[in-house]
Structures are given as C-alpha cells and as structure tokens.
Amino acid sequence: MTMHLPKRISTLLFAPALASCAAAAASTPPPAPAPAPVPARTGFAAALDSIFGDTTFAGANWGVVVKSLETGATLYERNGGKMFVPASNMKLVTGSTALETLGPDFRYxxxxxxxxxxxxxxxxxxxxxxxxxxxxxxxxxxxxxxxxxxxxxxxxxxxxxxxxxxxxxxxxxxxxxxxxxGRGWAWDDMNDDYSAEIGGLEFNLGVAGVTVARGAAPGTAPVVTLDPATAYIPATVAARTAAPGAMEQIEVTRQDTGPGIVISGEIPADTPAVRTLVAIRxxxxxxxxxxxxxxxxxxxxxxxxxxxxxxxxxxxxxxxxxxxxxxxxxPLSEILHGFLKPSQNQIGELLLKTEGRVLRGQGTASAGIAAVDSATRAWGLPPRRLAQADGSGLSRYNLVAPWFLIGILEHMRRSPNFQTFYDALPVAGVDGTLAGRMKGTPLQGNVHAKTGTVSNVRSLSGYMTTAAGEPMVFSMIVNHHTVTSRDADRLAEAALLRLYNLPRTR
Structure with missing residues (x-):
C-alpha cells in the first residue's frame, strides 16, 4: 500500500534526510556522466539517415540493419523488425538451411x-x-x-x-x-526463363535457348534454331526481317497449350541474330x-x-x-555456386522440395518450408519474422524482416560451412549478379552479398570488411519504390561506402 502524506508534513518528515543528502553532495564528487556516443558511429547513423531519407524514395519503405561482426554492435537500424518482400534475398534462407541440414557433400x-x-x-x-x-x-x-x-x-x-x-x-x-x-508466382511471367517449371526430372532447368537470325532479305522470315535442338518444341515463325536500321522487336512466347512456341515481331536486316531463353511446359x-x-x-x-x-x-x-x-x-557445395551467384530460381525451388523430401519425407514446398522453420528456430531466429512461400523469392507472398536475414548471416558466419556459403555469394565487381556493380571502388572484391529484384523491390544483404579491417554484416531492402532499380542500388552502395570508411567501432 502507498501512503500519501500532506505536503507540509512530508516536507517536515524528510527535511533532515534532505539536509543530510545536501551535505553528502558537498563532500562527494558528482557521478561521472554517461558515456557520450562515439562520434564516428553517430556520424555514420546520421549519414545513413540522410541517404535512405532521399526524397526520391519518399513513397517507399526501407528496411536496413548494419552490424559489426567483431563487436556485435548494431551500427544502424531502420525498420529492421518490419516485414518486407525480400525478392531473391529469400535465397539466403533456402541456401543456408539446405547447406546446414543436407550438408555440403549432399548429392542428387x-x-x-x-x-x-x-x-x-x-x-x-x-x-x-x-x-x-x-x-x-x-x-x-x-x-x-x-x-x-x-x-x-x-x-x-x-x-x-x-x-x-x-x-x-x-x-x-x-x-x-x-x-x-512456386506459390504466388505471377501468371504473366510464365514465358520467361526465371519462371520455368520445376519437377522431379529437371532438364536444362526447364528452358530452351532460341536463336532468331535475320532472313536473306527484308520481308523474309527469320531463321529459328533451338538449343538444344529438339522436336519436342515445335516453333511457329510469325516474324519477319525488317529493313536495316529498324527497331528489333522479336518476341518468343509459348503457345496457349502444349510445348510449342511462337516467334513474332521483327528483326532488322543489319542485326545478325537475337538470342533468348523460353520456359518449356x-x-x-x-x-x-x-x-x-x-x-x-x-x-x-x-x-x-x-x-x-x-x-x-x-x-x-x-x-x-x-x-x-x-x-x-x-555436391551441394558446387550446386550453391550455380544457385546463389546467378540467382537461379529453379534451383531454389528444387532445394526447398529436397529439404522437404529428405527431412520431412515429402517432396513438397510446404514440407520444405516446415524444414526451414525447424532449422531457423534451432538457430534461435524468431519465427514471426519470416513468412515463406517459395524457395527462390519470386513470390510476393514471401515476407522477411532485415533482422531475420542478419540472423541467417550471423549464424552462417559461425558455421563450419561458412566458407562454402561465403564463396557461393556474388562478389561485387567480380561475378554473379554483382559482376557489374561497385567496380573501381573499395567495395570491389570486398562485398559478398545476395541481390534481389522483383517489380518495386530491391534488396542486398551480405558481408563486407571496412578499411580498418572490421568485418560487417548488413541487410538493405526497399519495397514500393517507383523509380529504377539502379536508383535503389545507388543508395545502398553509398551506404556501403560510408560503412567502408567507418573507423573501428571498439
């Protein structure tokens, strides 16, 4: 029970104590002030606030976490616990759990x-x-x-x-x-190689190469060849060779039913050939x-x-x-290179169903998702920060918090399989989906990270080391942007350059 005393009585009762405290204060040095924030870290956070506050992205949402792997300090966070559509950053989840549960020597x-x-x-x-x-x-x-x-x-x-x-x-x-x-894949992507079908017998990752070469003269039909050449895919040529200097407008689509394809549009007479990939039924x-x-x-x-x-x-x-x-x-250690570096969607779905078959006895995506959930829970990651729909990230039903991806990356850093995982990630300015990015900067050859792109989504999560030699982990995801992916890349790379130049945090 709390007793409430009249103000005048309470003052009389506590006056001796107050006097005693005043005397003690006169003879005892004041307590040391709380440590001031490290100026470099404070400046870094302010710099990243400025970068991700770019008005070009005023209608978008950024989720960002930057953390030191050396000290464990969180150097920057922006909506780190919120859920975002991750695009191909979902491959970090599929790849890490497959590697940890199936093992690097797993073979089909x-x-x-x-x-x-x-x-x-x-x-x-x-x-x-x-x-x-x-x-x-x-x-x-x-x-x-x-x-x-x-x-x-x-x-x-x-x-x-x-x-x-x-x-x-x-x-x-x-x-x-x-x-x-995968669950939630867009119907209007189904012609494209990145949306090819998946199954227990997978040939050429479900795609065929189509080469459309110009005809002998304007007005003639182009010459179409398939790679691999096969009678399984009948090709209907509804395209023509156009005059030199015309715009190339070749389109390859699947027929409404069956395995056939249709080639339509125009190829200029001064364009030797156009090559594309098409998904096969x-x-x-x-x-x-x-x-x-x-x-x-x-x-x-x-x-x-x-x-x-x-x-x-x-x-x-x-x-x-x-x-x-x-x-x-x-072995899976080699398959991961063909999965993560080029961001290959079909391998992501096959790995997910493989996890389901091996670990749960069912070759389904739902069994694979259950296996992923069990693995990440065992790693201490919060289950309500991941809602998984597929293994590749092509589905917009996928949702993940940047903090969850940080947890994946931190777990893998401690794993005996880390080097295999790290080597399979794209390397800035060197290979994979990062081959053309960050060239000629201190980030080239330094950033090992997974990219991600679907419409209005861009993501980048991975590892880097600062100029001071401090290893860092980061996750950056933007949703609902209406500008180009390159605009999002510009902000993410500016933040990474700031991070590279950050003095040691300890």
Missing part, C-alpha cells in the same frame, strides 16, 4: 533402369529414368552443353551391351509433387524426349516413344524395373 542421384532383360544387344523393355530433383542435368553445369549427361548415358548403355531399346523412354518424376510453380516429357533423341543420335535405336509416366494409364506403367546405373550430381 538419378536412376536409369530397365523393365526387361538385356540380350543380344537389345534392352527388351522400357528404359525408365527415376528423378531425384537434380538441377545439374543442364547446360549451366556442363560448359553450355545441355546434352552432355545424356551422351554419357549413351556410353553407359553401350557398356551394358545395349544397342537397341525395344520399348519406350519413360520419365518418373514422382520424387516430388506435380506442382510446377512439362519438364518430364521434355527430359524424356531429348534423352531419346540423344540416344538415337548416339547410335542406340529406340523403338518406343518418349513419355511422362504420369500421362500413362496405371496398367501401362512399368510394374518392375532393374537399375542399370546411377547418375550422381556434383
């Missing part, structure tokens, strides 16, 4: 099997390929040659005495579910068809068609099969 294994015996040079039955979600059967992992693995398989089949396959080439993608896209059928074509080109006859097992009636599916050989992927 694709099984090549037969449904019948091999006798007198014939495989008397079907050739069945059982997928594991391997993203490396692709040009990106074989010096630009998408068919390299399939030609090696032809050699292996010959080594097993196979000169002819009497049956079909069947693709089995059941290691994962049949959902080909039904990866498993694409995989099986190009494999069959490669086997035939390598001298192995194939009597049956190339098919996706899911398109066969149950009675038409193989009831038994015997493994001939197994294709083993490069």
């Amino acid at each position: 294994r694709t099984v090549v099997a037969a449904t019948g015996p091999v006798a007198n040079g014939e495989l008397r039955g079907d050739l069945v390929v059982v997928g594991s979600g391997d993203p490396t059967i692709a040009a990106d992992f074989h010096g630009g040659d998408a068919r390299a693995v399939f030609r090696a398989w032809a050699d292996s089949l010959r080594a097993h005495g196979v000169r002819r396959i009497t049956g079909r080439v069947i693709g089995d993608d059941d290691v994962f579910d049949d959902v080909p896209y 039904n990866n498993t059928a694409y995989f099986s068809t190009v494999l069959r074509e490669t086997l035939i080109a390598s001298g192995i006859a194939v009597g049956g068609a190339a098919v996706d097992q899911d398109e066969l009636a149950p009675a038409m599916r193989p009831s038994s099969r015997q493994t001939l050989f197994t294709q083993t992927s490069p």
Whole structure:
C-alpha cells in the first residue's frame, strides 16, 4: 500500500534526510556522466539517415540493419523488425538451411533402369529414368552443353551391351509433387526463363535457348534454331526481317497449350541474330524426349516413344524395373555456386522440395518450408519474422524482416560451412549478379552479398570488411519504390561506402 502524506508534513518528515543528502553532495564528487556516443558511429547513423531519407524514395519503405561482426554492435537500424518482400534475398534462407541440414557433400542421384532383360544387344523393355530433383542435368553445369549427361548415358548403355531399346523412354518424376510453380508466382511471367517449371526430372532447368537470325532479305522470315535442338518444341515463325536500321522487336512466347512456341515481331536486316531463353511446359516429357533423341543420335535405336509416366494409364506403367546405373550430381557445395551467384530460381525451388523430401519425407514446398522453420528456430531466429512461400523469392507472398536475414548471416558466419556459403555469394565487381556493380571502388572484391529484384523491390544483404579491417554484416531492402532499380542500388552502395570508411567501432 502507498501512503500519501500532506505536503507540509512530508516536507517536515524528510527535511533532515534532505539536509543530510545536501551535505553528502558537498563532500562527494558528482557521478561521472554517461558515456557520450562515439562520434564516428553517430556520424555514420546520421549519414545513413540522410541517404535512405532521399526524397526520391519518399513513397517507399526501407528496411536496413548494419552490424559489426567483431563487436556485435548494431551500427544502424531502420525498420529492421518490419516485414518486407525480400525478392531473391529469400535465397539466403533456402541456401543456408539446405547447406546446414543436407550438408555440403549432399548429392542428387538419378536412376536409369530397365523393365526387361538385356540380350543380344537389345534392352527388351522400357528404359525408365527415376528423378531425384537434380538441377545439374543442364547446360549451366556442363560448359553450355545441355546434352552432355545424356551422351554419357549413351556410353553407359553401350557398356551394358545395349544397342537397341525395344520399348519406350519413360520419365518418373514422382520424387516430388506435380506442382510446377512456386506459390504466388505471377501468371504473366510464365514465358520467361526465371519462371520455368520445376519437377522431379529437371532438364536444362526447364528452358530452351532460341536463336532468331535475320532472313536473306527484308520481308523474309527469320531463321529459328533451338538449343538444344529438339522436336519436342515445335516453333511457329510469325516474324519477319525488317529493313536495316529498324527497331528489333522479336518476341518468343509459348503457345496457349502444349510445348510449342511462337516467334513474332521483327528483326532488322543489319542485326545478325537475337538470342533468348523460353520456359518449356512439362519438364518430364521434355527430359524424356531429348534423352531419346540423344540416344538415337548416339547410335542406340529406340523403338518406343518418349513419355511422362504420369500421362500413362496405371496398367501401362512399368510394374518392375532393374537399375542399370546411377547418375550422381556434383555436391551441394558446387550446386550453391550455380544457385546463389546467378540467382537461379529453379534451383531454389528444387532445394526447398529436397529439404522437404529428405527431412520431412515429402517432396513438397510446404514440407520444405516446415524444414526451414525447424532449422531457423534451432538457430534461435524468431519465427514471426519470416513468412515463406517459395524457395527462390519470386513470390510476393514471401515476407522477411532485415533482422531475420542478419540472423541467417550471423549464424552462417559461425558455421563450419561458412566458407562454402561465403564463396557461393556474388562478389561485387567480380561475378554473379554483382559482376557489374561497385567496380573501381573499395567495395570491389570486398562485398559478398545476395541481390534481389522483383517489380518495386530491391534488396542486398551480405558481408563486407571496412578499411580498418572490421568485418560487417548488413541487410538493405526497399519495397514500393517507383523509380529504377539502379536508383535503389545507388543508395545502398553509398551506404556501403560510408560503412567502408567507418573507423573501428571498439
């Protein structure tokens, strides 16, 4: 209970005590003042406030955290606990959890099997390929040659005495579910290579190269070639060669249904060729068809068609099969380079479903997200600072707080797998999505960070070292900007230059 005394009585009661305190004050030095803020740190925060307060971004929201890895001090924070659409900074979450839970030596294994015996040079039955979600059967992992693995398989089949396959080439993608896209992916991105389908049998990361070369003269049709060349993708050419000096307007789109594509627009007569990538429908059928074509080109006859097992009636599916050989992927430590440096979306989705299959027994995105949640909780990261929808960051349903990404980066800095993770990140002015940025500045070769871009979103999170030798970690995300991504980059890089020149914080 609190007793309230009349003012005059309380003054009389406490007057001796007040007098005693006054006497003590006269003989005791005053307490030392609280330490003043470090001027350099205070100036740094003011400088970053000025940078991120740029009026060009008055209608946008910045989330920024900068922290010393040496002292643990937070040097700057702006909306660090708020949730932002991270774009490809989500790959930091997928990549780190995959590396920590699956391990750097994890490898995908694709099984090549037969449904019948091999006798007198014939495989008397079907050739069945059982997928594991391997993203490396692709040009990106074989010096630009998408068919390299399939030609090696032809050699292996010959080594097993196979000169002819009497049956079909069947693709089995059941290691994962049949959902080909991430949750919340935009329908109007589906032609583009970065929105290609994902599945248990992934060939060339779900894309084909399309080269459109000018025709012999204005008014003639251009010449279209595919890489890899395949009958699986019929091409309708509705384009023309235009007069020299005209604007190049070639567009490659998928047909409304099926695997076909349409080439439309104009290519000027003085433009030798235009090359682009297009996403292909039904990866498993694409995989099986190009494999069959490669086997035939390598001298192995194939009597049956190339098919996706899911398109066969149950009675038409193989009831038994015997493994001939197994294709083993490069280790995850190498796959991460092909994931993080170029910001490859399909690998992000395959890794997420792989985490779900290996750790939760289900090859689904939701199982993968549950595995990510368990891992990051074990690292001590707050669950309500991450809302994950996919593995790549293409979905706008993803939300994350800069502080969560800082937690990911700090955890990885302490991990035995740190060097693998660090080496897989883009390096400013050197490689990956940062190859063209920060060149000729002290940040070149110094900043190792993950970029991120979708419409009205730009992000950059990673590591750097100051001129004084202090290691730093940072996360910078802007949402709802209506200017160019380069404008956002300008602010982020200005902040990093300020950080580079910051005196040691201890």
